[in-house]
Amino acid sequence: MTTLPDTVSGSDALASTDAGHPEWIWRSGSLVPWDEARVHVNAVGHASVAAVFEGIKAYRAADGRRLLVFRLDDHLRRLVDSARICRLSLPCDAETLHRATVDLLSANDYRQDTYLRPWAYPGGIVREQMVPAGAPCEVIIDSWPFSTSLDTSRGCRAGVSSWQRVPDAAMPPRVKAFSNYHNGRLALMEARENGHDWPVMLNERHKVSEGAAACIALVRDGVVSTPSLSSGVLPGITRDTAITLLRALGIPVEEREVDRSELYLADEIFFMGTAWEVLPVTTIDGLAVGDGTPGQVTRRLSQAYRALVRGEDDRFPQWITEVPLS
Numbered sequence: 001m002t003t004l005p006d007t008v009s010g011s012d013a014l015a016s017t018d019a020g021h022p023e024w025i026w027r028s029g030s031l032v033p034w035d036e037a038r039v040h041v042n043a044v045g046h047a048s049v050a051a052v053f054e055g056i057k058a059y060r061a062a063d064g065r066r067l068l069v070f071r072l073d074d075h076l077r078r079l080v081d082s083a084r085i086c087r088l089s090l091p092c093d094a095e096t097l098h099r100a101t102v103d104l105l106s107a108n109d110y111r112q113d114t115y116l117r118p119w120a121y122p123g124g125i126v127r128e129q130m131v132p133a134g135a136p137c138e139v140i141i142d143s144w145p146f147s148t149s150l151d152t153s154r155g156c157r158a159g160v161s162s163w164q165r166v167p168d169a170a171m172p173p174r175v176k177a178f179s180n181y182h183n184g185r186l187a188l189m190e191a192r193e194n195g196h197d198w199p200v201m202l203n204e205r206h207k208v209s210e211g212a213a214a215c216i217a218l219v220r221d222g223v224v225s226t227p228s229l230s231s232g233v234l235p236g237i238t239r240d241t242a243i244t245l246l247r248a249l250g251i252p253v254e255e256r257e258v259d260r261s262e263l264y265l266a267d268e269i270f271f272m273g274t275a276w277e278v279l280p281v282t283t284i285d286g287l288a289v290g291d292g293t294p295g296q297v298t299r300r301l302s303q304a305y306r307a308l309v310r311g312e313d314d315r316f317p318q319w320i321t322e323v324p325l326s
């Protein structure tokens with residue numbers, strides 16, 4: 001394996017740069033050596049505007065004998081959904097991509113926590129202004145190591161953004177398209193400028209939607225509330241996992257419209273996402289959330305999530321794809 005990037009910390013997984021690379025990348029049906037996975041420079045613009053993708057994590061099992069890809073089929077289903085809304089014709093089905101993911105992890109001989117990014121883009125050079133519906137597509141699966149933050153007591157500072165989350169009627173947030181990240185990127189840059197770590201975006205109704213690349217929830221009086229799926233959010237797989245785990249812990253969860261001012265009265269706030277995992281928010285617009293440290297519900301959820309992804313909790317076998325380590 002070529003020199004790999006140091007590690008990609010959970011919340012920065014999407015911001016990693018190409019400091020190194022694995023030996024193999026999967027491209028539209030076969031494993032290709034990294035250096036041979038090329039496109040013409042003229043293909044970049046149109047391909048990026050129309051591209052859809054997923055972010056998936058494979059965790060090393062607590063027993064050290066397997067990698068456990070978390071909710072692979074749910075991520076691939078969302079990739080297929082994103083492609084459908086964007087009218088991209090994927091060259092292969094989700095079952096093929098499932099097998100390809102397992103093959104890629106084995107070929108690269110990963111032994112540590114690994115981030116996977118399947119993405120689909122119109123291949124070739126497009127001379128028209130818009131990529132036509134049904135244009136031939138390529139699918140790539142890229143991969144790199146990350147280090148989890150689930151074992152730390154980290155927290156983050158969040159700020160409500162002046163940038164609004166794109167509405168479904170303009171650029172559906174339920175599509176995981178690279179283009180949508182222009183919206184989150186503007187909010188992130190503003191947040192950093194204002195001394196926060198991450199933004200919280202409001203939707204066109206001025207209700208809470210999500211972070212730049214993570215869903216959000218708050219806790220008040222023991223009840224967890226998270227913006228509903230029609231609040232301008234990506235239907236987060238971590239959000240769905242968290243709802244299931246919290247309810248199994250006997251903690252009530254509401255999916256509903258959330259007002260900005262509720263954030264200021266919350267006992268706890270946390271982000272949820274594949275990259276973010278469960279990330280406690282310790283200040284919101286400069287106000288301490290609760291006592292300014294990660295709260296009990298967030299910590300219990302984080303522990304339950306860690307047990308699940310490491311294979312210590314076997315109640316949800318349908319969410320785990322095992323890749324044996326040789």
Ligand SMILES: Cc1ncc(COP(=O)(O)O)c(C=O)c1O
Nearest residue numbers: 213214215234236237238273274
């Ligand atoms: C905009 C946005 N919202 C939410 C999420 C969380 O989704 P998931 O839990 O499926 O990773 C992501 C993840 O990448 C995202 O990009």
